[in-house]
Amino acid sequence: MDFRLNNEAFITEAPFGELQVSGNPEQGYRPYQLLVSSIAVCSGGVFRKIMEKQRIPFTDIQIHADVTRNEEEPQEITAVHLHFKVAGDELKEHKIEKALQLTYKHCSMVQSVKDSIKVTETFELV
Structure with a gap:
């Protein structure tokens, strides 16, 4: 990825468009927001794939x-807690719990930060 400075933000061209990142929230996404988004969305994607492979029927996942x-200073992220809301008929708590354990183990973003950021996960069935 290549980034160029534009006023107070750095900009990169990504496949889905321009991404503007800045420590100033009026100029772009803040770096910590992108880091947390990466952890949450990676976990959500892995969780979804695991549930599909295990044939656990669900209708929605919110994180x-x-x-x-x-x-x-420097206000580093020390912990991220992800709370999953899983919707579906006939969901079994023990199966969701097992899927989340596998998610933690297989999410590349969680594995990348686990020694410096505590990542925890909980869920509820809705």
Whole structure:
């Protein structure tokens, strides 16, 4: 990926369009938002694939990410908690729990940050 400076933001061209990143929230996505998004969406994609392979029928998955940051500079992310809301008929809690355990193990973004950011996951059936 290549980035170019444009005022207060760095810009890159991605397959789905331009991505503008800046520490200033008025100029683009903040870097921590992209990091958390990567962890959440990677986990969600892996979770979906595992559920499909295990033939666990679901109709929707929503993910809420709670982020904990160090209050002192440089305000690094210290923890990310992902809460999955899974909708579907006849969902079994033990199967969803097992799928989430596999998700943690197989998500490349979680595995990339696990030694520096604590990533935890919970779920509820809706």
